[in-house]
Amino acid sequence: MRRHWNVPIWAxxxxxxxxxxSYIPIFALFPITRDVPWANYVLFxxxxxxxxxxxxxxxxxxxxxxxxxxxxxxGVLSVLLFGFFVASILYFGKQIPSPESAVRTGQPxxxxxxxxxxxxxxxxxxxxxxxxAVVLVFYRGYW
Amino acid sequence: MRGFEQHLSEFHDRxxxxxxxxxxxxxxxxxxxxxxxxxxxxxxDPNAEVIRLYGVLHPKAGEDGRDIAxxxxxxxxxxxxxxxxxxTDDIRVRARPQAVLEVINRLxxx
Numbered sequence: 001m002r003r004h005w006n007v008p009i010w011a012x013x014x015x016x017x018x019x020x021x022s023y024i025p026i027f028a029l030f031p032i033t034r035d036v037p038w039a040n041y042v043l044f045x046x047x048x049x050x051x052x053x054x055x056x057x058x059x060x061x062x063x064x065x066x067x068x069x070x071x072x073x074x075g076v077l078s079v080l081l082f083g084f085f086v087a088s089i090l091y092f093g094k095q096i097p098s099p100e101s102a103v104r105t106g107q108p109x110x111x112x113x114x115x116x117x118x119x120x121x122x123x124x125x126x127x128x129x130x131x132x133a134v135v136l137v138f139y140r141g142y143w
Numbered sequence: 144m145r146g147f148e149q150h151l152s153e154f155h156d157r158x159x160x161x162x163x164x165x166x167x168x169x170x171x172x173x174x175x176x177x178x179x180x181x182x183x184x185x186x187x188d189p190n191a192e193v194i195r196l197y198g199v200l201h202p203k204a205g206e207d208g209r210d211i212a213x214x215x216x217x218x219x220x221x222x223x224x225x226x227x228x229x230x231t232d233d234i235r236v237r238a239r240p241q242a243v244l245e246v247i248n249r250l251x252x253x
Contacts, residue, residue, distance in 0.1 A: 028235065029145060035236045089235070096213045099230035101198035109219040110196035114164065114186035117173035122186055128223045132158035133252040135243055136219060137147065138199050138212040140234065141165035142175055 006058050006067030009074055012050030016078040019043030020085055037089060044082050051075050109136075148181050150240040157247055160184070166191050166211050188212075199230075216243065220252050 019040045027033040027040055055075055058067035103110065113123045127134055147154070147161045154161050161183040167175070172185040194200050194212040205211035216238040218227040227246045229238040 031146065031237075031239055093233045093235045096204075096232065096234055097201055099215075099232075101200075102215060102228060102230055103197050103217070103225055105225050105228055107225050109217065109223050109225050110193070111223070112188075112193040112196065114188055114193060115169050116184050116186055117169045117176055119169050122184060125223070127160065127162065128219055128221055131160045132221055133160075133226070133247060134219045135147075135154065135159060135161045136197075136217040137144070137161060137163045137238075138194060138197065138215040138217075139144070139163060139165050140201070140211050140214060141167040141205065142171065 003062075003066050004064060006054045006065045006071060008050040008057070009054030009067045009071040012047045012052075012054060013074040013078060015043055015047030015050060016081055019047060020081050023085070040085065044085070047078060048082070051078055144181060145179070146237075146240045147183065148179070150244065151182055153244055154240075154247075157244075157252075159247055159252070162186060164188055164193060164212065166194070166205065166209065218243065218246060218250075218252070226250055226252060 022043070023037055023040050027037060033039045051071065051074065054065075054067055055071035058065045058071050062068055109124065109128070111124045113121050116122050144163060147163075151161065163172075163181075163183065163185045165172070165185075165187070166189055167185075167187060168189060169187045172187060175181070176185055188194050191200055191210045191212065194210075197215070197217065199213050199215040200210055201213040202210050204213075214231050214234055214237055216229040217225055220226050227243075227250065229243075231237060
């Protein structure tokens, strides 16, 4: 009797991979899927469900379905990848210094002169004076 | 940044400018602005001096152990006084532009 490819195992693993790699290029772009990465959790859940289906089928009915070994390997790998994702979200993203040292509301904004992208010097005094207010957005940088 | 760009006209309508600051060089920021179409100023603080002055340094967190800025947003009025501060505890979670606009409306910054 020919044994069938156990499609849910591979489909499930594909979902897990997509769940992992889609966060930065896609879901992190939108605050609604970035702050709490629920879309990625849903993808992990779908992948996990398919994997569970495939693996249980392989063990219950090994005469018809392949995947006892591949399913087990991919299952363990998926759990590890999910663990890595959750750790990145819940732990590594929060490793930033305490906000204690930052200048506070009511204090004068420290003056500065910095270069803009054209290499032109921009002074904070000029910037503040010529606008009703300025939002200074400090960010980590991309390079 | 994308969010601020999308709401930029609402900031400008209120006479408010958005200014981004990082350790990236002007050339690096120019590349970023071109590829993403950002229309507000990006300032370069390569030695993190201003970042230090504002107390938002994240030591050795950049490439090759370079000092960089932690994510933070400050609202400064025309008198140069800080009126509002947002310091996230998670590098992924930033101030949403709508929330900053609400603060501006509430404070009636002038």
